[in-house]
Structures are given as C-alpha cells and as structure tokens.
Amino acid sequence: MKPALVVIGNGMAGMRTVEELYKLAPDLYDITVFGAEPYGNYNRILLSPVLAGEKTVDDIMLNTREWYDRHNITLHAGDPVVHIDRSRRIVRAQSGKEVRYDRLLLATGSKPFIIPVPGHQLPGVIAFRDIQDVETMLDAARNHRHAVVIGGGLLGLEAANGLMRQGMEVTVVHVTDSLMNQQLDKPAAALLQKALEARGLRFLLNAQTAEITGPDRVTGVRFKDGSEIPADLVVMTAGVRPNIELAKAAGLHCDRAIVVDDTLQTYDPRVYAVGECVQHRSATFGLVAPIWDQARVCGAHLAGAGHRRYVQQASPTRLKVTGVDLYSVGDFIGGEGSEDLVLRDPRKGVYKRLVLKEGCIIGAVLYGDVKDGPWYFDLIQKKADITRMRQTLLFGEELSAA
Secondary structure (H helix, E strand, O other): OOOEEEEEOOOHHHHHHHHHHHHHOOOOOEEEEEEOOOOOEEOHHHHHHHHOOOOOOHHHEEEOHHHHHHOOEEEEEOOOEEEEEOOOOEEEEOOOOEEEOOEEEEOOOEEEOOOOOOOOOOOOEEEOOOHHHHHHHHHHHHHOOEEEEEOOOHHHHHHHHHHHHOOOEEEEEOOOOOOOOOOOOHHHHHHHHHHHHHHOOEEEOOOOEEEEEOOOOOOEEEEOOOOEEEOOEEEEOOOEEEOOHHHHHOOOOEOOOEEEOOOOEOOOOOEEEOHHHEEEOOEOOOOHHHHHHHHHHHHHHHOOOOOOOOOOOOOOEEOOOOOOOEEEEEOOOOOOOEEEEEEEEOOOOEEEEEEEEOOEEEEEEEEOOOOOHHHHHHHHHHOOOOHHHOOOHHHOHHHHOO
C-alpha cells in the first residue's frame, strides 16, 4: 500500500507542488486532489488576457483532465473539502465523499475581499478571481455599458483594461491619491494614469465608496461625498484575504494565514501548506515567484528529499496591459540613509528610479523602458556593490557592465 497524499485546492500552488514531487518521487503516493472549481488546473495570472480577448480559457489550462489521468491522480473537481478530521486523518468533501490521508497538502489560496458597503450583494457586483468571474464580465460587456472597478492596484487595472477592450465604459475608483500605490511611486503612477486615460479609462482617486445602488441589479455607485456614477457592473479588486477557515476549524495554528515553517510544514507534521493561504515568518504571499519557490521546497519534503529550506526573496511586479511597460521591485520608497537615482524623459514617457543604500540597489521602479528590470533585480538579489558603475547605472546593463 502506498501512502496517501490528499491535496486540498486544485490551483497553481497545489499542482505545482505535485509536479515538483513527481520530478523527485513519481511513484511515492496515491494522490487525490479536491478543487472547488469544475475545471483542471489553470493559470489564474492569465485571466486578464482572457478578459481582454487575447487568450481563450483553453489557452490558460496548465493541467488538463488527461494530465491527471496520465499521472494516476484522482481529481474531484467542483467538490470542495468542507471538513478535516486530523485525529482520524480523513477529509470530507461537499458531496459527502471521505478520503484518508497520510500526508495532507493545503493549497486553499485566498478569497477576494468584498468591501461590505450597502448593496455589495446585488447581482452585477463581482470579484476578479476565477473563470466564472471572467464569464460574468464578458456577459456584462455584451449587454451593458458602464463598468466600475473598485481598487486601482495591479488586478484592478488589468480588469479595467480588459473590460474596456470588450467595449465597456470603465471608471476605476481608488481610495488613495495614486494608482498602484503598493508598487509605484507617485511620478510613475502619474505617467501610468496618463497613458491609461489616453486609451479611454476614467479614474476617480481619493474616492471612498459608500454604497452600491440599484433596485434588483446594480445601477450605480455612490461615494462618501454624495456624488454618484452609473454602473451596470461593479468589479471589486480591493485585495484578498487568505482562505483559512478549513484549517482553523481543523485546529491548525493560524494567524493572518496558516502558519508554516521553512519546510512549509504546519504545526501538524503530517500537514503541509503552500501559496496564498500560508504565513511564513510573518509574511503572506500573492505573487507567483515566491509560490513557485514554496512549491519546490514543499515538493522536496513530501518526496522525502527534504534538505531544502524556503527563503523569502523580493519579487518583481509587472502590469499585464498590452502596450504599457511597468516594472517595480524591492524597496522603491527608500528611507533614512537611502538615496535616489532618477531619470525622467517625459516626451518619451520614460521614468526610472533606483533606490540605493550603502553602495547597493535596494529598489527600482521603471516605466516606459523596462528592459533592464531583470538586471536591476539581479543586482538587488546579489546585494552587488554598484559604486563603480553609479554614473551609468540608470542607462542600463549595456553601458554599465562594459
């Protein structure tokens, strides 16, 4: 009898971990996967191009049903787990199905944060999280005109761009005074806003949503100052929360997310967790690069080849809006003892800012010309001494590395 591995969550983090496990020990476990959505595993990051009409749902599938069959993995798609019994080592799904485990992998991801204003439950108010949301948005674009996206971060701008490409009039509502304030400084945010306005997006900054209005479907959004704009579709992209209810109910140690050690093990040695549902050394994760690293480490430990440790690293941010080039990584705000190197070329729409501290780059924001982003990222990772190329640093690798 092989030991049984049960994976809760059929998303990118869980399946990447299984792939990493397969590389090292393809025949070690009998594997059962439970997923809430009725599909194989797909690339959530590429939902934006699907919405924009640049890709189809088939294009973004990572593991088709055949893949599961070929690897002898039992997939229960569209049947989420509702209960974990750790003393009997059994999981129970919504359908009532029960499966025993020797090792359990939690990859439950995160849930979109829906701002609990009056009217947030009206039809036409959605998040931007899964294939179903994209279908709802495409349907709205065929039958309605006004879309409002609440949240001017990475995901919000990608949603807004996609809806605009589908012919809707889109207003992005953001609570602070500059777009993507988690990833961009103000000058870069201003350039981005100008470029997106030129394409036809509208922005309301410093805007606090007070109510979503409508008798039986959304018809408008009202703000704290009393003003109102029409809306047939409201997309909430104001952040996510780690999905930890199941783990909590099972008595696993959770803080903001499921607490794991450097091997991605929870406080129960039989239970591992990866992805957006975990908290490692007080950080949580939303970008794909750290999650791939976690999958590699966790896969190795599940395979019994466990000498790897997960180490957090900075991850770059890019915007997936065709024709808009943006790259940001590290500490791009700086602080005491740091200094900035800035290059501005407003006519070409190029802006670069490097934050230096003690002879090293600690952060970078690039807009309009991002080709040196990976090189700067590499210098940040290596904590490379850039003193001798300080003069040419902003002009990129070609001039500096010579």
